[in-house]
Amino acid sequence: xxxxxxxxxxxxxxxxxxxxxxxxxxxxxxxxxxxxxxxxxxxxxxxxxxxxxxxxxxxxxxxxxxxxxxxxxxxxxxxxxxxxxxxxxxxxxxxxxxxxxxxxxxxxxxxxxxxxx
Amino acid sequence: xxxxxxxxxxxxxxxxxxxxxxxxxxxxxxxxxxxxxxxxxxxxxxxxxxxxxxxxxxxxxxxxxxxxxxxxxxxxxxxxxxxxxxxxxxxxxxxxxxxxxxxxxxxxxxxxxxxxxxxxxxxxxxxxxxxxxxxxxxxxxxxxxxxxxxxxxxxxxxxxxxxxxxxxxxxxxxxxxxxxxxxxxxxxxxxxxxxxxxxxxxxxxxxxxxxxxxxxxxxxxxxxxxxxxxxxxxxxxxxxxxxxxxxxxxxxxxxxxxxxxxxxxxxxxxxxxxxxxxxxxxxxxxxxxxxxxxxxxxxxxxxxxxxxxxxxxxxxxxxxxxxxxxxxxxxxxxxxxxxxxxxxxx
Numbered sequence: 001x002x003x004x005x006x007x008x009x010x011x012x013x014x015x016x017x018x019x020x021x022x023x024x025x026x027x028x029x030x031x032x033x034x035x036x037x038x039x040x041x042x043x044x045x046x047x048x049x050x051x052x053x054x055x056x057x058x059x060x061x062x063x064x065x066x067x068x069x070x071x072x073x074x075x076x077x078x079x080x081x082x083x084x085x086x087x088x089x090x091x092x093x094x095x096x097x098x099x100x101x102x103x104x105x106x107x108x109x110x111x112x113x114x115x116x117x
Numbered sequence: 118x119x120x121x122x123x124x125x126x127x128x129x130x131x132x133x134x135x136x137x138x139x140x141x142x143x144x145x146x147x148x149x150x151x152x153x154x155x156x157x158x159x160x161x162x163x164x165x166x167x168x169x170x171x172x173x174x175x176x177x178x179x180x181x182x183x184x185x186x187x188x189x190x191x192x193x194x195x196x197x198x199x200x201x202x203x204x205x206x207x208x209x210x211x212x213x214x215x216x217x218x219x220x221x222x223x224x225x226x227x228x229x230x231x232x233x234x235x236x237x238x239x240x241x242x243x244x245x246x247x248x249x250x251x252x253x254x255x256x257x258x259x260x261x262x263x264x265x266x267x268x269x270x271x272x273x274x275x276x277x278x279x280x281x282x283x284x285x286x287x288x289x290x291x292x293x294x295x296x297x298x299x300x301x302x303x304x305x306x307x308x309x310x311x312x313x314x315x316x317x318x319x320x321x322x323x324x325x326x327x328x329x330x331x332x333x334x335x336x337x338x339x340x341x342x343x344x345x346x347x348x349x350x351x352x353x354x355x356x357x358x359x360x361x362x363x364x365x366x367x368x369x370x371x372x373x374x375x376x377x378x379x380x381x382x383x384x385x386x387x388x389x390x391x392x393x394x395x396x397x398x399x400x401x402x403x404x405x406x407x408x409x410x411x412x413x414x415x416x417x418x419x420x421x422x423x424x425x426x427x428x429x430x431x432x433x434x435x436x437x438x439x440x441x442x443x444x445x446x447x448x449x450x451x452x453x454x455x456x457x458x459x460x461x462x463x
Contacts, residue, residue, distance in 0.1 A: 029155040047171060048155050049178030052148050056182060075157075076150040 011093045014046055014054050019063065019082060019090040026067035026081040029055075055080060063089055125165045130157060132167055139179025141186055214345055215406030216332040220280070221342030222354045223329035223411075224271045224287065229359040230325065230366070231268060235261050237369035264290060271329070280338035287330035294323050325362065328410060358411060361393025 011019075017036035021027055027035060029051060037045045046054075058064040063086035067079040082090070133156045137149055156171070167175075267290045274283035333339075343351060360367065364386045368375045394412045 029151055030158045033155065033159070047174040047178075048152055048159065049171075049174040049176075051155070052144075052152055053178040053182055056144065056148075072154070075154040077154060078148075078151045 011089075013040075013044060014050055015058065016090075016093060016097075017044060017046065018051070018054055018058065019086055019093075022064060022080060022082040023087065023090060026079040028070075028077040028079050032080070058086065062086075125163055126157065126160075128165045129160060129167070132165075133157070133175075136167060136172055136175045137179070139176045139183075141179075141183050143186075144179075144182055212406055213336055214341070215404075215410060216336030217338060217342035218346055218354075218407045219328055219342070219410055220275060220332035220336050221339035221346070221351055222358065223325050223332060224268055224275060224283070224339075225355045226358045226362065227325050227329055228265065228268045228272060229355070230363050231261065231265055233359070233363040233366035233370070237366035237373075240370050240373045264294075268326075271333070275333060275339035276343070278338070278340055280333055280340075283339075284330060284333035287326065287333055291323070291326045291330045294326060332410075357393040361390040364389035 014036075017039055018032055020039050021032045021035040024035075029048070033046050033048070033051060055064060059066075059080075062083055064080045065083055067081040070077045070079070130153060133153055134149075137145055137152060140148075156167075267286050271283045271287045271290075274280075274286070336342075346354065365375075391412075394408050
């Protein structure tokens with residue numbers, strides 16, 4: 001099994017969306033895709049291959065784990081949940097993104113003020 | 118699930134299952150059913166074929182996961198095992214036959230490439246093409262004549278059964294060619310973007326000359342090669358490989374201002390060699406080995422198609438060195454295998 005150290009890389013958008021979707025509670029694959037689309041304001045729709053590649057990686061890094069399995073319409077549904085490590089990483093990433101967004105907003109305000117002056 | 122046509126859904130599911138074969142078995146076992154559920158849940162009503170984007174995404178992700186799951190040490194072991202098989206591959210009788218065929222065709226190809234190279238140089242000089250499009254170290258007419266006589270002698274001595282003498286002349290000529298390449302690389306290493314730009318024009322000769330010298334030294338010789346392929350096939354192979362390896366020179370003979378330094382042109386050169394190797398293949402196990410040996414000449418050509426930051430550095434020279442240096446021990450092991458078999462039989 002390969003080892004993937006998520007904490008040493010910048011988080012990609014699909015990873016952020018998946019972790020955010022799971023932060024509300026356990027979800028199955030299709031639920032994560034629809035929730036991620038909603039979270040991104042319809043901008044990002046995860047492809048199935050991308051989702052399961054990311055889930056595989058996140059599971060290896062112990063950031064998510066299978067929660068339970070159900071059978072719906074004769075087909076297996078596996079639910080995933082966020083681990084404590086995953087929640088901590090998401091919190092750190094959220095903080096980083098918030099700080100970046102705050103700086104961007106501040107500079108844009110300054111630019112606007114300079115332009116109107 | 119939006120798919121209401123059961124027959125259509127079954128077709129779609131079968132096609133998705135086929136696409137999921139791109140994933141490694143362990144991943145497929147764990148995720149297959151849930152992935153199928155997600156894929157079918159996202160399908161349009163009446164959809165029978167996976168969308169192009171979805172198909173590409175599944176195939177690409179499957180391949181990425183496969184690659185990620187190969188531990189580095191295992192990949193390295195696989196490479197070592199494959200490399201270790203090469204001497205055995207050549208030490209077999211078919212390997213010796215392959216070297217014999219190479220000893221017949223390679224010297225003749227070297228002679229033709231020398232002539233083509235000289236012709237292309239004269240054509241570009243006459244057309245006043247800028248210097249950077251020419252050879253980095255244009256040899257004098259005297260050097261050209263000496264090399265031509267030497268390699269013509271190699272061909273003739275080989276065909277008349279004097280394999281040892283042919284190998285000695287080829288080895289001396291090869292050493293001189295290597296000294297020229299190394300001298301030029303030292304001289305040019307500090308000069309602007311030109312750097313090693315035009316080594317391909319010379320390195321094809323060096324690679325083939327090395328192949329010719331070691332196959333002459335360590336194989337039953339050109340006469341055995343001729344007995345295997347016959348005159349007609351030998352001439353076809355020589356013509357095809359000369360056209361492939363001499364592609365840039367041939368184009369320059371026709372259009373002296375052709376942009377031989379462009380990436381597209383270099384890729385065309387690689388394609389020409391690949392086609393020549395494929396088209397001139399001899400049937401049977403010896404033929405596959407001949408193609409394998411000659412196809413090693415593609416590696417330096419591929420190296421010079423690298424993007425400029427890599428290409429402008431030492432990459433092509435290192436690849437040429439690696440290929441040429443590897444050819445000799447492989448051929449020596451092949452020869453030792455033959456000697457051992459002969460002593461056992463005796």
